[in-house]
Amino acid sequence: xxxxxxxxxxxxxxxxxxxxxxxxxxxxxxxxxxxxxxxxxxxxxxxxxxxxxxxxxxxxxxxxxxxxxxxxxxxxxxxxxxxxxxxxxxxxxxxxxxxxxxxxxxxxxxxxxxxxxxxxxxxxxxxxxxx
Amino acid sequence: xxxxxxxxxxxxxxxxxxxxxxxxxxxxxxxxxxxxxxxxxxxxxxxxxxxxxxxxxxxxxxxxxxxxxxxxxxxxxxxxxxxxxxxxxxxxxxxxxxxxxxxxxxxxxxxxxxxxxxxxxxxxxxxxxxxxxxxxxxxxxxxxxxxxxxxxxxxxxxxxxxxxxxxxxxxxxxxxxxxxxxxxxxxxxxxxxxxxxxxxxxxxxxxxxxxxxxxxxxxxxxxxxxxxxxxxxxxxxxxxxxxxxxxxxxxxxxxxxxxxxxxxxxxxxxxxxxxxxxxxxxxxxxxxxxxxxxxxxxxxxxxxxxxxxxxxxxxxxxxxxxxxxxxxxxxxxxxxxxxxxxxxxxxxxxxxxxxxxxxxxxxxxxxxxxxxxxxxxxxxxxxxxxxxxxxxxxxxxxxxxxxxxxxxxxxxxxxxxxxxxxxxxxxxxxxxxxxxxxxxxxxxxxxxxxxxxxxxxxxxxxxxxxxxxxxxxxxxxxxxxxxxxxxxxxxxx
Numbered sequence: 001x002x003x004x005x006x007x008x009x010x011x012x013x014x015x016x017x018x019x020x021x022x023x024x025x026x027x028x029x030x031x032x033x034x035x036x037x038x039x040x041x042x043x044x045x046x047x048x049x050x051x052x053x054x055x056x057x058x059x060x061x062x063x064x065x066x067x068x069x070x071x072x073x074x075x076x077x078x079x080x081x082x083x084x085x086x087x088x089x090x091x092x093x094x095x096x097x098x099x100x101x102x103x104x105x106x107x108x109x110x111x112x113x114x115x116x117x118x119x120x121x122x123x124x125x126x127x128x129x130x131x
Numbered sequence: 132x133x134x135x136x137x138x139x140x141x142x143x144x145x146x147x148x149x150x151x152x153x154x155x156x157x158x159x160x161x162x163x164x165x166x167x168x169x170x171x172x173x174x175x176x177x178x179x180x181x182x183x184x185x186x187x188x189x190x191x192x193x194x195x196x197x198x199x200x201x202x203x204x205x206x207x208x209x210x211x212x213x214x215x216x217x218x219x220x221x222x223x224x225x226x227x228x229x230x231x232x233x234x235x236x237x238x239x240x241x242x243x244x245x246x247x248x249x250x251x252x253x254x255x256x257x258x259x260x261x262x263x264x265x266x267x268x269x270x271x272x273x274x275x276x277x278x279x280x281x282x283x284x285x286x287x288x289x290x291x292x293x294x295x296x297x298x299x300x301x302x303x304x305x306x307x308x309x310x311x312x313x314x315x316x317x318x319x320x321x322x323x324x325x326x327x328x329x330x331x332x333x334x335x336x337x338x339x340x341x342x343x344x345x346x347x348x349x350x351x352x353x354x355x356x357x358x359x360x361x362x363x364x365x366x367x368x369x370x371x372x373x374x375x376x377x378x379x380x381x382x383x384x385x386x387x388x389x390x391x392x393x394x395x396x397x398x399x400x401x402x403x404x405x406x407x408x409x410x411x412x413x414x415x416x417x418x419x420x421x422x423x424x425x426x427x428x429x430x431x432x433x434x435x436x437x438x439x440x441x442x443x444x445x446x447x448x449x450x451x452x453x454x455x456x457x458x459x460x461x462x463x464x465x466x467x468x469x470x471x472x473x474x475x476x477x478x479x480x481x482x483x484x485x486x487x488x489x490x491x492x493x494x495x496x497x498x499x500x501x502x503x504x505x506x507x508x509x510x511x512x513x514x515x516x517x518x519x520x521x522x523x524x525x526x527x528x529x530x531x532x533x534x535x536x537x538x539x540x541x542x543x544x545x546x547x548x549x550x551x552x553x554x555x556x557x558x559x560x561x562x563x564x565x566x567x568x569x570x571x572x573x574x575x576x577x578x579x580x581x582x583x584x585x586x587x588x589x590x591x592x593x594x595x596x597x598x599x600x601x602x603x604x605x606x607x608x609x610x611x612x613x614x615x616x617x618x619x620x621x622x623x624x
Binding site for chain 1: 199261265268272275276279282284287288290291292294295298299301302305306308309310312313318361
């Protein structure tokens with residue numbers, strides 16, 4: 001594995017991981033795309049060094065065909081995933097006007113409870129905290 | 132025999148493709164039934180052969196020699212799990228047909244359901260890591276679509292969490308596959324054990340941990356479980372029943388393969404601690420919930436803990452207990468979700484605050500709930516008791532008293548939360564406006580009721596045939612621990 005492909009992999013992983021932290025689904029999808037490509041480069045560079053196309057009858061050093069077959073599959077899968085995520089973001093946008101990932105049910109309950117406590121008294125006692 | 136191995140994957144997959152050509156619902160339904168029945172028959176034939184001869188049946192797709200082909204492997208564990216998976220998906224299909232729900236009327240439901248079945252079968256039969264990754268993608272992609280088929284805002288909200296979490300899981304898995312390929316030059320299960328053993332300790336542990344995290348997210352073990360109780364309850368009942376019964380078990384199955392084949396006996400303390408924590412956290416989560424689906428979802432996590440705990444103990448007896456647990460848990464959990472589906476269809480809600488008096492209105496439904504619920508809690512003589520007994524005995528034999536204590540306590544708390552559903556939904560006065568007797572609930576939903584009865588009968592059958600089945604689980608465990616035979620069978624030397 002050459003140093004440059006290693007650098008490329010780490011940059012793609014870094015960008016992807018950063019984008020995954022976002023609340024916006026579009027950014028998450030972009031992050032998934034970056035991460036997926038990082039993994040693809042990783043698998044490609046995990047194979048042997050560059051050489052002749054691996055066809056029976058060719059001479060010289062042949063490239064390992066296995067990682068290429070793996071990456072082709074991985075690219076197709078990644079593309080499908082990305083498409084699905086974008087569709088999900090679009091659907092979310094048509095419903096709610098934004099594409100942000102919402103809190104789950106429990107989180108919203110806890111947040112509402114905390115709001116009520118904050119409104120009901122200036123100094124909450126122990127008994128007030130429980131609903 | 133070896134051509135049969137590919138059929139439980141190919142039949143549903145080809146059927147899915149054919150179905151997309153027609154939008155006729157009746158044709159799709161018939162095709163689904165024929166495809167799943169055929170796959171089930173083939174899986175049973177395969178199981179009988181593998182069980183009888185004790186051989187490992189291997190199929191090399193593409194006709195390439197040795198490790199170059201896409202390998203499918205049916206050993207004892209894989210073949211029995213394919214049979215259980217096909218049987219459960221067939222029964223749930225029957226349930227979905229009777230449900231008259233909007234999602235089943237979509238012309239995409241049946242093709243996607245077939246793809247899900249194919250993915251599950253392929254995950255059980257995969258003979259190399261990359262093939263396993265592809266199987267995961269097939270079943271995950273199908274589950275994304277099933278989860279968000281109606282496109283309501285609630286489904287999109289929880290679907291987003293589920294999709295993103297599982298996409299991350301896929302990325303971790305494919306990274307692990309890439310790194311393992313970089314380190315060993317192979318992804319084949321037959322060559323990996325030997326080559327992985329040659330690696331330096333640090334590299335090996337790193338790769339092992341990556342695989343554990345990837346499969347741990349899928350199996351919903353502590354601390355990677357949080358996506359599950361949020362996403363399963365919003366899925367349509369038939370979909371969430373299959374998810375609850377089978378998808379997390381695919382994760383557990385992969386964990387078993389990692390711990391017995393790829394890294395035998397390594398990091399078992401970590402796996403055991405994770406198992407104990409999963410049991411405890413899952414059941415505590417279940418007790419604090421007020422919604423039937425959420426309670427049942429948390430119980431999936433808690434029960435996964437038992438299997439992972441058994442896996443962590445290691446040794447033939449404990450692995451056998453885990454295998455038995457796996458087989459027993461699939462129909463039990465699925466039937467509980469089906470009962471919940473019937474209740475939700477009748478009452479329009481799954482909140483315990485708003486349902487009551489079901490036992491008075493439909494005693495049959497109460498029995499259908501009570502049997503798997505008590506089995507889940509581990510009541511003798513039901514299958515759950517035998518599974519828990521096997522795990523606990525394996526724990527005693529290897530002096531894991533803390534884990535055994537937690538396991539017993541958790542099964543008591545499981546009973547508490549099952550009692551909560553019972554008291555909330557089944558006891559009390561029935562709403563006066565509703566008709567009494569089975570007329571209102573089960574009679575109008577014959578195929579839903581029939582599907583649930585079939586699954587409950589399956590759990591009772593497991594309890595009745597526990598002796599031979601446990602013997603089979605032991606044989607499966609011994610076969611799994613014999614890595615050398617597996618390797619030579621898959622290599623074909």
